[in-house]
Structure formats: structure tokens, C-alpha cells
Amino acid sequence: MNRPASRSPKTAVEAAVEAARWAPSVHNTQPWTFAVTGEEISLRADAERKLRVSDAQGREMLISCGAALFTMRTAMRAAGYEPVVRVMPDPDRPALLAVVKVGPETDPDEGVSVLAAEIERRRTHRAGFTSLPVPDRLVEALVRSAQAEGARLTPVLKPDAVTVLAALTQAAQGVQAQDRRFGLEVIRWARPPGSRRADGVPADAYPRDPVRTEPHFAQRDYAWRHRWGSDDGDPGATATGVVAVLTTPGDTREDWLAAGQSLQRVLLHASAYGVSAAFHTQVLEMTHLREFLREELCSGEYPQMIMRLGITFDDKDVVRRPVQDLLG
Template sequence: MTSPQIKTALEAAILAPSPHNTQPWRFEVAEDTVELFLDESRILAIADPDGREARMSCGAALFNLRMSLRSRGVPVRVELLPDRDRPALLARVRIGGHLAVASDELVLCQAIPRRRTNRGPFREERVPGSVQKTLRQAALRERGRLILLDQPARYSAVATLLRLAEFSQRQDTDFQDELVQWVAGDPARLDGVPPLASGPPPVTEPLVLLREYGSNSQKAPREYEQEPLLGVLVTHGDTSYDHLLAGQAMQRVLLAATVCEVSASFLSAAVELPSSRASLRSLLGDGAYPQVVLRFGYGYQAPGTRRRPVDEVSTCPQNQT
């Protein structure tokens, strides 16, 4: 059995977001070590063939694990990609000792179960500059960078790119066939995205198109915000190591947004299509690699998606008590 602190940390880790809620992580637990593995069987063959997004999701799970332990006064030492002969081993977390709990980390940890991907409409309310600064700083704390699109010309160009990418995926039968496999129509299913997690149909087509998970026709049409705050999380490199950094930065940003009562959702098409991602990188103009595109705003309460239990995604030695 795992210690109560480690089990609690794993329960926090599995609340990380993942594409189509695939939950592509696996943990091996020893007395003072947690190893995080990429579950390659859960990589999306069409949307994420190289596993970039899956590795980022594992990075987000790693961040939650870290925050859960540190908020309980348990220090951690993290090695990313510790064994070149086992590329699926993404991180080794060594646990031990005591530390003073930082108030900001405690607040982030408390936000983990409240974080939601909000695919519904946002209110026409601008995210203030002070909150934008908090989100940018959150990314920097994890060696990422969040570019918030505040220049009209660049905003318009990126919004157009996002629309074209989403439209392209909607016309891609292979992508749509894969997506259907992850629409969780069965309420007992523990992965995938239930149709109710999609937003209501728009009264008029919004500037930014959102991914649809099944039919949302049972919901009354609603107006979506005209110009949501758009952010692109970028890294200097584009290796597996950078993807893990990006995932941790992404999760700190999402939790910081949750603390500030700001909703967020993913606009993934532009970074899933190679041509769109290359165009987005060119539009950003500084050579950095776009890893995540996020939509921020003030929304209404969003439903959560289910998770597989800790016992299903983790193992520990038989002789451990």
C-alpha cells in the first residue's frame, strides 16, 4: 500500500487535463519514489501521433503531484527523463524530509479539484491586466512563457488560423472517427469526454470555434463572447523534455486562473495540425514553439470529467506496506 500522502498526491495527479480525457499516465510507487510513465496505449494516433500532447498531460499530472506533496510539507526532487533507455519513463520523483509550506503552493493545491475545462460561453468581461500578469508569471515559474494576444492585428491573424484549423479537423474523417471513440456517452465510463461537457450550440457562430464532443442539441443555444482572451504557451525547444516543462507550466497557469476565478478551455487544433502549428509559430515571430493555445474568460460553472481511480493507474511492490 502507498502512504496516505502519496495516495493523496496521486489522486491530485490524475485530475490533470488530457486530450479527449485520455489520461495517458501510469505511476509506479516505491517507499520514497514515484515514477511517472507515459501510457503509450493512450496516445491519440491521429490528433497526437508523436505523443507531444500526451507528454504534456503527464507533465500537468506531475505538477499536481508536486503541489500536493509540497503543500503538505513534503519536499520532492524531480528528475525528468531519468533513463534514456526507457523513454516512456518521463519522471522520477524522490520524496523525503520536511519543508515549510508556501502559501501560494497551498492555494494552488486547493484549486486542483476545482479546475475545469470550460467549453461554454464566457461573459463579455475583460480579464484585467493584473490577472493577465499573474498568468504570465505562472508560466515563467515553470520555465514556459505565456503569450497573451493583445495586439489587434496578431489577435485577428491567430483567431483566423484557429478557425481554419478547427474547420479542417471537422472535415477530417479520420480525426472525427478517433474523436467519436472518446465521446463518453456511457455515464459509467471513466475516461473520454461526455457530450454534456460540450458547450451549448451558439446562436451565431463565434469568432473562435470550440471542439464538439457529440451532439449538444439538448442544450438551449447561447451567445458566445466576441473576443475571448487568447494565450499561447510556448517553449524554447520542442523535445520530450520541453513537452514535460510545457505541461507543468500549463497546469500552473490553469490553476492560477482557477484561483482568480477565470475559466479556460483548450483550442488544440492549431497545435495538432503540423501546418497550422508551423504557421502559428511564424505568426508569434520569436522562434519559440507553441505548445498550447488557451481561451480565457469569465464563464459559468462547468461540469467535470471522470477519472480512472488511482489503483487502476498505479502499481507498487508487493512487499510494500
């Protein structure tokens, strides 16, 4: 067992809040705030950071917050305490998503330590992958990781199904690109070169000249008519990677939080083996296309995330708001 060197409820709370800010979020909006009361942390959704056009219901916001919740749980365990979690504890306060309290002392096992070590190392990828394969055994382990948090991760193995997902993504991106409301929303979270903002997508987080994968999964146009983007990418990294869909049996706010926790567990597990994820949520932001996907490819379950998993040697810096900006 790996006993933390300086164990106390106070350090566990501090570690959990510090870790949570590294969780992934749609457009890096970081739509969360935290309130600390003694040995208890309240996780709240920050509605000011919700995508009002593409995420009117707040589904992606809650998935992002679910990722932060799993990160807090992992960090608290790594600090030597079992977290006690209450999800949606007060129906009269819908912004209060969860309360995490320091529970009994525990010795973090190797699995917890491995996940915790990846919290700050995990990166979102926005391009093609190298031709190095993702091992089948790892994919199977990622499926189990998602299941442990209440969601289902389904690798899309049939080429025809991958082609359908790619086509739906291209169609959704094409429609959104023609809609000024979607465009303005993306621009809000696109950071120009040299920006000092601590949120949003930096200009060097995606390639200036994207290389098409086959089949091609459309990326967001964060540059929006500018020559933003990085020239540091590998032009030979054109592999699609392993396409996977994360689903839940229901589509409630609790399901969205569970999807976020499952997603982060999968991402940290993958990161420990050098595997990154690229996300494609455009199709899930269009109600009729999401419903088509649910009925035709997801066996009636609700798709919460579409991703590609693969190996890349890019290691971009990430931006996160300081802890003091998250406490309220």
C-alpha cells in the same frame, strides 16, 4: 505557515497520486500511469491512450503528463514535503517520464496551499465566456507563473493577431472535420449521454447549440452528427476572453513536459481567481500550420498550447479514472 495535520511520507505519496489524476489532458485521455515504490513515484506515459492521428509524436500526451507532474509536486508540497524530481531519468525507458521522491519536510506557504486547493476545482471550458474582464494584474501574474516552470505565456493583445489565430483554428478544424481519421479519433473520446466511462469528454461538457464568439474560435465536434451537449449554458456568454499562447524555446520531450507543468501552474493560479480556460489545439496538430504560427506570431518559439482565458459560471462535473486503475 500551514503545517499539515497528519504528515508522513506515505500520506504525501498517496496525496500526490490522488491529485495527479485531476490534471487536464487532451480529450480527457488521462494518458498516464503511476508506480509507487516506497517513497518514490514513477510517472509513465500510457501510449495506448495517445492520439495516434493528431498526436503521432506524443507532444500533447507529454504536455498532459507534464500537467500531472506539476500536480504531484504541488500536492506533495501541500502535504508537507519538498518533492525531489528527476525528469527523463532513463534513456532506455522512454515511457518513464519522471520520478518524484519524497524529500525534506517543508511548511507549505500560502501560494502552494492556494494552488493545491484548486486541483479538484479547476475546470476546462468549451464555450464563450461572460463579459466580465480578466484583470490585467492577474494576466501578468499568470505570465510569471508560466515563466517559473520554463515556458512563456504570451497574451495576444493585438486584434489582428487574435483574428489570425481564430482563422487558423477554424481552418484546422474544418480540415480535420473532413478527415475520417481525425473524426474517428475524436469519436473514440466522446462520451454519449448516460455513459459510465471514467475518461473522455462527457456529453454535458459542451453546449448543444454553441454560441459564436467574435472572432470565432472553433470547438471540437464531440457530438459528431448527434444532438449531444448541454442546454445549461449561458446563451449570453459570447465573449472570447483573453487569448494566450504558451510557447517553449525548444521542442524536445523535455520541453513538452515543461510546457505541461507551466500550463497546470497557470490553470490552477487562474482558477483561484475564478478564471477558466478553453483550449484550441487543432492548429497545433497540423505541422505546416504550427510552423507558420511559430514563425509569424511566436518569434521563433514553439507553440505548445493556444487558450482563451475568461470568467464563466458553469460548474460541470468532471470524470476521472479511479486511482487503482492508474497504478501499474
